[in-house]
Amino acid sequence: MYDDPAITLVIDGPLAVATLARAPVNAVDDAWLARLDQVLDAVERTDTVACLLLRSSERAFCAGADLALMRSRFSSAEGRAKMVPFVREMQRVYARLERLPQVTLAEIGGPALGGGLELALSCDLRVAAEDAKLGLPEARLGLLPGAGGTQRLTRIVGEALAKRMILHAEVLDGREAAALGVVHWVVPAGELAARARALAAEITALPPAALAACKRCIAAAVEGEDGYEAEVQGTAALLATTETQRRVREFLEKRR
Numbered sequence: 001m002y003d004d005p006a007i008t009l010v011i012d013g014p015l016a017v018a019t020l021a022r023a024p025v026n027a028v029d030d031a032w033l034a035r036l037d038q039v040l041d042a043v044e045r046t047d048t049v050a051c052l053l054l055r056s057s058e059r060a061f062c063a064g065a066d067l068a069l070m071r072s073r074f075s076s077a078e079g080r081a082k083m084v085p086f087v088r089e090m091q092r093v094y095a096r097l098e099r100l101p102q103v104t105l106a107e108i109g110g111p112a113l114g115g116g117l118e119l120a121l122s123c124d125l126r127v128a129a130e131d132a133k134l135g136l137p138e139a140r141l142g143l144l145p146g147a148g149g150t151q152r153l154t155r156i157v158g159e160a161l162a163k164r165m166i167l168h169a170e171v172l173d174g175r176e177a178a179a180l181g182v183v184h185w186v187v188p189a190g191e192l193a194a195r196a197r198a199l200a201a202e203i204t205a206l207p208p209a210a211l212a213a214c215k216r217c218i219a220a221a222v223e224g225e226d227g228y229e230a231e232v233q234g235t236a237a238l239l240a241t242t243e244t245q246r247r248v249r250e251f252l253e254k255r256r
Helices: 030-044 067-074 077-099 115-121 149-157 159-167 174-180 189-204 208-223 227-239 242-254
Strands: 007-012 015-020 051-056 103-108 125-129 133-135 171-173 185-187
Touching (some): 051 189, 103 189, 125 174, 149 159, 171 174, 227 242
Antiparallel strands (some): 133 171
């Protein structure tokens, strides 16, 4: 277990659980980003982990940038200039989360707004409570979702729906988010933790190497690379592993 007041990490075999625990709403500041980076370090170097479950112990999943940080920096031109490298660092850490070889699952039980939704969008999969609130309302403040929100939301739901949410500063509940494809599953709040754990268990039953190879091929499709060649190379690498050989052999024997 990796303890930190901001984010705790527990690795149990193929499952890693990162719990966002910065009271009261998991506001993002420099120290919180640095801790998330440390968590990703630990997960990435643990080859046996197949799934990272990202959840919150607070009333919000993540409410975005820390208001105290914004107040301290927006009062002067020098302070406002410091917000630019802060946004760059959010982009960097969230992109690292997105690129993890492990499957990442966000369990959204409370508000995921601004940088909080951008964090969830960096995960491969999302499950939300029906009454969770999700949105990128930065335009209300004369800002934009700069931690990857305009890019990832557009890739996930398409241009039309991304424009609806961002240009309308719209906040959705969990049901609406599922209907629009922002999240993959929606459940009553009381069932969220169990559903997230069940999904994680289904994912961790799959071989980590196969999951990582699938992620690489999907990323190639999204990024316009030669995904067909990635599929061939990934297939060759997996066929050489004892785990794949065992699973295919058992499958074929059952079909005799």
